[in-house]
Amino acid sequence: MHTATRLAVAAALFFTLVVLPAAAQEMPRYQVFGGYSYWRFDSPSLGFANTSELNGGKISAAFNLTRLFGVVGEVSGGWGPLVRAYDAVIGPQISYPRGRTVFFGQLMFGKAKSRVAIQGEPNGGTSSTGRAFNLAGGVDYEISSHFSIRAVQVDYLSTHTFDKDQSNLRFSAGLVYHFGRVGRHKKEKMPAP
Amino acid sequence: MRKNWGITISILLAIAAWASCGGGGNSSSSSHVLYITVPDSNGVSAFRINSSGQLTSVLGSPFPVGTSPHTIVGHPSGKFLYVANQSEDSISLLKIDSRSGAVAESLPRTPTGDSPSSLAMDSGGTLLFVSNQISSTISVYSIDSGAGTLTQVAGSPFLAHLNPSALLLSASGSLLYVAYPNLDRVSVYSVGSGGALQEIAGSPFPVGHGPAALATDSSAKFLFVANSSDNTLSVMAINSSTGALTQVSGSPFVTGTTPISLLVGPTGVLYVADLGSSDIRAFSIDVTTGALTQITNSPFSTDSNPTFLTMDSGGKLLLVASQGVKTVLEFKIDASSGQLTRSNSVTLGSAPAAVFSAR
Numbered sequence: 001m002h003t004a005t006r007l008a009v010a011a012a013l014f015f016t017l018v019v020l021p022a023a024a025q026e027m028p029r030y031q032v033f034g035g036y037s038y039w040r041f042d043s044p045s046l047g048f049a050n051t052s053e054l055n056g057g058k059i060s061a062a063f064n065l066t067r068l069f070g071v072v073g074e075v076s077g078g079w080g081p082l083v084r085a086y087d088a089v090i091g092p093q094i095s096y097p098r099g100r101t102v103f104f105g106q107l108m109f110g111k112a113k114s115r116v117a118i119q120g121e122p123n124g125g126t127s128s129t130g131r132a133f134n135l136a137g138g139v140d141y142e143i144s145s146h147f148s149i150r151a152v153q154v155d156y157l158s159t160h161t162f163d164k165d166q167s168n169l170r171f172s173a174g175l176v177y178h179f180g181r182v183g184r185h186k187k188e189k190m191p192a193p
Numbered sequence: 194m195r196k197n198w199g200i201t202i203s204i205l206l207a208i209a210a211w212a213s214c215g216g217g218g219n220s221s222s223s224s225h226v227l228y229i230t231v232p233d234s235n236g237v238s239a240f241r242i243n244s245s246g247q248l249t250s251v252l253g254s255p256f257p258v259g260t261s262p263h264t265i266v267g268h269p270s271g272k273f274l275y276v277a278n279q280s281e282d283s284i285s286l287l288k289i290d291s292r293s294g295a296v297a298e299s300l301p302r303t304p305t306g307d308s309p310s311s312l313a314m315d316s317g318g319t320l321l322f323v324s325n326q327i328s329s330t331i332s333v334y335s336i337d338s339g340a341g342t343l344t345q346v347a348g349s350p351f352l353a354h355l356n357p358s359a360l361l362l363s364a365s366g367s368l369l370y371v372a373y374p375n376l377d378r379v380s381v382y383s384v385g386s387g388g389a390l391q392e393i394a395g396s397p398f399p400v401g402h403g404p405a406a407l408a409t410d411s412s413a414k415f416l417f418v419a420n421s422s423d424n425t426l427s428v429m430a431i432n433s434s435t436g437a438l439t440q441v442s443g444s445p446f447v448t449g450t451t452p453i454s455l456l457v458g459p460t461g462v463l464y465v466a467d468l469g470s471s472d473i474r475a476f477s478i479d480v481t482t483g484a485l486t487q488i489t490n491s492p493f494s495t496d497s498n499p500t501f502l503t504m505d506s507g508g509k510l511l512l513v514a515s516q517g518v519k520t521v522l523e524f525k526i527d528a529s530s531g532q533l534t535r536s537n538s539v540t541l542g543s544a545p546a547a548v549f550s551a552r
Contacts, residue, residue: 043293047226048294118252119290
């Protein structure tokens with residue numbers, strides 16, 4: 001089964017089994033994430049012996065239209081001895097808040113750029129830009145009124161560079177800054193007279 | 194709440210593990226690279242071959258070398274390739290990046306005699322032999338193990354007979370066999386410690402018409418010669434003391450049209466590429482007499498006009514370069530019978546000349 005299909009099926013099962021009908025919760029209107037990323041870049045698609053392990057970072061910004069649905073855009077980069085990779089994607093985000101925990105899924109499209117070091121090339125390497133598709137999911141845990149920890153985000157990132165398809169896997173973690181609120185508010189109970 | 198949190202994290206980690214297992218981001222660490230000379234494009238094409246025999250072009254391929262590259266050999270260290278540029282009378286030294294499979298030429302090129310046509314290297318990677326077809330000489334170079342650079346040994350180039358072509362160095366490195374297509378002869382030279390060549394008594398030895406390729410069995414008892422002009426194979430017994438050649442009973446043996454390349458495979462079967470009949474013939478070898486017998490289902494059809502045979506470094510695939518359709522074709526070798534089964538192939542922009550499979 002293709003990796004993207006696996007992730008989609010797993011995400012659907014996950015949200016069905018784990019995210020039971022959630023109690024009504026507020027969601028931040030705006031979310032800004034910044035953190036560390038670890039990539040497993042599909043170098044064998046370019047004739048390499050092994051998958052390249054890249055270290056890098058990611059920033060993203062989300063705008064939640066409703067408690068459950070929003071739009072997110074992200075920019076990410078990863079660096080290794082032979083490969084450097086970047087992507088910029090945008091798309092819808094679905095969220096399921098449960099108390100302080102927010103589970104989310106993302107489906108984004110955009111562009112990717114890969115640069116590969118090749119000995120003998122005039123500039124030490126060659127670059128290519130192509131399309132990118134990112135299917136992601138993760139979990140945030142709120143630690144204060146404006147900050148959450150993104151414990152993990154898993155991305156299946158499909159890129160098309162150098163006329164080849166790459167199936168990449170990426171793991172991210174970091175800090176989320178959020179502000180504004182959207183969703184149902186709990187009414188304060190007035191004491192009985 | 195804590196329990197739900199723990200369950201959530203466990204499931205996310207399991208998703209990540211499942212997605213990463215067997216997905217497109219993983220590769221086989223047993224892969225290696227094929228390097229193919231393409232004379233018309235003055236380049237070397239590179240393809241990574243995985244454990245399933247699937248081929249992926251190496252990024253940056255084809256890599257430029259000199260004019261009309263033909264023969265290619267690899268250093269046993271896996272660090273260097275050497276390519277004979279036939280129209281430029283030179284050898285290109287290529288350094289291999291083992292992670293990517295890419296190669297880069299290290300200049301300047303090493304000059305050879307006129308029209309270098311064949312290369313041979315000893316198993317230790319210390320000496321490189323080059324047959325110079327038009328100048329009728331054999332150049333011998335010592336190889337620097339660190340940089341891969343070539344230095345001509347004392348006495349080189351050594352005078353040979355008219356228009357030497359195919360070269361074959363014995364497994365021990367002590368004998369060099371040289372085919373002379375225009376003389377219908379094969380010479381045998383002893384190789385001195387410094388690479389100096391000395392033709393042995395009785396050499397050159399008569400074979401069939403137009404000897405184009407040479408091979409030996411694993412025990413070095415027999416020398417096989419493809420006679421491209423009379424469509425036969427000469428089988429010569431090798432005197433273990435002197436190196437002298439004697440034709441065995443029943444030789445020469447009939448093969449297809451224009452046998453042009455030979456290879457003894459891991460099962461002890463002799464494979465012959467027939468350029469004119471576009472097939473691969475496979476012969477079992479009698480270990481006592483050297484007599485050849487075609488195996489069941491031989492000849493095996495291949496792409497049009499095969500010109501070169503080599504063994505994949507994994508030992509399970511026979512690789513055939515075909516000039517007619519500009520392909521390199523894989524055949525899976527049956528480990529017990531030596532039977533061939535067609536597998537993957539790559540198509541190049543121009544006709545391939547030779548293939549080297551790196552470790």
